[in-house]
Amino acid sequence: MKFDSATTPAPAANPVSTDTNSLFARDVSEFTFKKCLIGLCLLGLVLRIGFFLEHAHSPSFGVPTLDQKYYDTVARMLLAGDDLHDLHGFRPLLYPMFLAVCYKLGGAWGVDLAIFVQHLLGIATGVIVALLGARMFRHRLTGAIGGALFLLAPVPLYFEGELLIEPTYLFLICAGLWLQLIAAEKTGAKAAVLWAVCGAIMSLASQGRANILVYFAVYPAFAAWRWWQTRKVSALIPLAGLLGAFAMAVAWGFVNLRQSDHFQLLPNQGGINLYLGNKRTADGMTPEQDRRITTAERYEDSVEVWAREEYEAVMRAQGRTPDTNPMAISSYW
Template sequence: MDPLYHHQMAISILTGGWLSEGCFFRAPLYPYFLALLYKIFGVNLLIPRIGQAIIGSFSCLLVYHLGKKVFSKKVGLIAGLVSAFYPLLIYFDGELLLTNLLIFLLLLAFYLLLNGRMFLSGLFFGLSAITRPNILLFLFLFLLINLRNRKKVFPFFLGVILPIIPVALRNYIKGKDIVLIAWQGGINFYIGNNPESDGITAIIPNTRGSWWGGFYDARRIAEEEMKRELKPSEIDRFWLKKGIEFILKNPKKAFLLFLKKTYLFFNGYEISNNRDIYLFSRFTYLKYLIHKLPFFFFPFGLLFPLSLIGIYFSQREKKKEGILYLFLISYSLSFILFFVTARYRMPLIPILIIFASYGGIRLFKERSQSIPFAIFSVAYILFNIDPFRITSPNLGQSYTTIALAKKEAGDDEGAYQLALKAIKEDSLWVEAYNLIGVILTEKNRLVEAKKVFEKSLIINPYLPETYHNLGNLSYAEGEREKAKEFYRTAIRLDPYAARSYNNLGNIYLEEGKMKEALELYEKAYNLEPLFDIALFHSGLVYYYLGEKSKAFSIWKKVLKINPKNKLARLALQELK
C-alpha cells in the first residue's frame, strides 16, 4: 500500500505542480525524490529501484567509514561487507519505500557528525526528519545534551531547521494550517495505543485495510465525532488525544502493550507491514538468506545478540560512541510508542552491524570469557522465540495482494486463482471475495458475481467497495436505478469514494443530466487528483455542452496525468 501511495504522490507532484495542495499527511522527501527521478527518466518503476541500489551501495561504504571511525579499519571492513549482503537491506532497496533513502541520509549525517562537520551533519539530519519525522526525538535529545556548547549546537541546529522550515511554510501556505512536517503522527499513535491494538497492526480498528480507505475513514470518523470539518492538525490532535485517553484510562493494559511492542521491536522475526516479507522473498534468491525456523530467525535473530556483545565490550572499554547509543535508544523508543514493524527498525541495522562486527571480533579473541557468551546465549534464546504467535501471518491478505498485482498486470486468471487461494486460507477475507466478484463481473458471469458480493456483504455489510461493485454489476444488468442506489450507499459509507462519484456521474451523463454529472466528476477528481478517468469525463461534459476549448484543455491535462489514456488521445485528435 505504501509503495503505491509514494508512486501516486510522485505523479501528483509532477502533474499538479511541485508544491502540490494541502498539508503533507506523510513526510514529503521520498515522494519528491521519486518525482525527480520520474521527471528525469520518465515514469518507470525500474529506475527508482536502480537508483536505490546505487544509494544502498554508498550506504555500505558509509558503514565501513563509520566502523573504522568508531572502532577500527578491520571492524569497518567486516561491517561494510555484512551490510552489502544483509538480506533485509537488499529487500528494501527494491521497494518504493523511504527506508533506503533514510538509511543513507542518517549514515551520512553520523559520518559528518563524527568528523566535526556540524552544519552539514545537521542538514542531513534535517533531511532525514522530512523523510521520517521520528528522528526529531533523537535531534531534540542531542541538542538538549549539548545545549551549553553553543559553537557546536548553533551550526548543527541551523542545518537541521534549514530543510524543515520550507516544509512548514509550504504546509501553512498550501494547507492554511500549522503543520511542522506531516500530520500522520496522531493517527499512528492511536493505531498503536487503543483497546484493540496488538502493537503491529497498522490500521485503526473498524476502518478499511486499504491505504486510501483507511486514510478517509480516519478523517471521516474524526469529523463525524466532532460534528464539523476539521483541519489536518485538528485530525492529528483528535487521534493523539484518543490514544492518550486510552493510556490514562487503562494504564496497566497500556504498559503491558508497551512492553510487548518493545519485545517485538527487537525480536528476530521480521514483522511485515505492506507485504509478507517471508512470502515475497520466496520469489527471489533472498529465500536462501531470510529464514524463520524454530529458534532461528535469520538474520536479525543473530545480528541483535551479536550487537549486544559489541555494546558490552565497548562499554567496558569506555569507547566514545555515546551518540550511537543515544540514537539506538531514542529511535527505537520513537516507534515503540506507536506500533512496530520490520521496516521501522531498518535504520538501526547498519549501526547494529557495526557493533555486531566489533562484538564478533572480540568474542573470537576472548573465547574464554563467560559473560559475553552468557549475553549472547540469553539474547539469542529470548529473541528467537515466538511467544505472541506472530509467525503465522494472514496468508489470505498476502495472496490477495499478489492477486491484485496480477489483476493490474492483466492476468485475470492468475488473479482469480490466487483470490480463491486467499479465501481458502482465510474464509472471512472480504477483499478476496470482492476481487473475485469484479473478475466475474468483467467476464459477464453476473449471477456468479452477485452471489460472491452477497457473501461479501454477509461478512462485512459496511464495506463501501462491495456496494460500489454491486453498482457496477447492476449497471451491467441494465438496472440503472438500482446501480444508482448502490453507488449512493457506497458514497454514504465513504464520502471520499471517488470511483463511486464517477460511476454515478456516468449514469447522469447517459440520462443527459449534464450539471449533475459534472458536479460528480469534479468531486471525484478533487478527491483523487490522479483519477484521469473522472477528469476525462468532465471534459466530455464540456464537449457535449459545446465548450470544446475547455474540453481540449482538460483532455490535454488527462494525458499529462496518464499518457496511456487512449480515450483522451482519440478525443484530442477528433477536436484537431
C-alpha cells in the same frame, strides 16, 4: 636480607596481547582500507545487479501496493501538476519528490530507475557504515567488516527493491552520523558549519519519517557534556546542529504548503500513528482501523481517510465545526 630485583620482575601494569594470529590483533593500513572501500562498492554492485535482474522478472516488480501505491500516486500527481491539497498534508513529500524526479528522468522506465538509484544508495550506505565503524571503534578492519555485513544483509536489500522510504531514510541518517563524527573532531567556524549541516541532514530525514526527531536531543546533551568537561563556550558549538535542523524544517514548511493550507514543519500523521500503534488491539505490525475504508478511482491512504472521517464525526456529534487544519486531526488522536 636483600633480593635481586632482576630475578623477581614486577608484573606488567598493562599487559599487551601479542597474539598475532588474532584477526583483530593488528589493523589494516589506510591504503588497504581504501582498497577495502573499493571492494565494498564492487561487492554491493555485484549483489544488487544480480538481485535487480532477478527481481525484474518477478510479477510484483514495479506494481505498487499499499504504501508504495500512495507514494507512486503522489509522485505522479507532482509530475502532472495536480492539486495536492486533497492529501490533507498527511504524509511527507520528500520521498514522492524523489520518485517524481526518477519518473521524470526515466520516462517509461521511471520505476526501474527509482529502484536502481535506491540500490546505489544502498551501496553508498554500506560504505558509510564502514567509515562509521572505522571512526567509532578506531579500527579500520572493523569498519570494513561492518560495511560488508550491511551490504550482505537481506533486509536492506529487500527494501531497496521496493518503492518505500527506507533506503533514502537510512542513507540520510548514516550520512548525518558520519558528518557528526567528523564535526566532533573539528573546532571553530568549520565545526559549527559541519554541525549545522548534520542537523539539516537529520531534519531532512525527518521529512521521510519523523522517528528521527528524538535524535535531536543528542546535540544539547553532547554540548552539555563537552562544556562540563572544558567549561569553555566553544564546547557549545554542537548546538549549531539544532539551528541547521530548524532552518531545514522551516524550508520544508513552505514545501508542505503544496498539500496543506497551513504552515506545517512536519506532516500530521504522528497522532493517528501513535494511536493505532498503541491501542489495545495493536499487533505492532499492521495499523488496523475499526472499519474498512473504500476510496474513489485515485488511491488514498486508508489511515488518513479513517482518521479524518472519525475526527469529523466526533466533532459534529459534539456540535462543533471540524477544524480544517490537519494538525487538529493529529492532536485529536
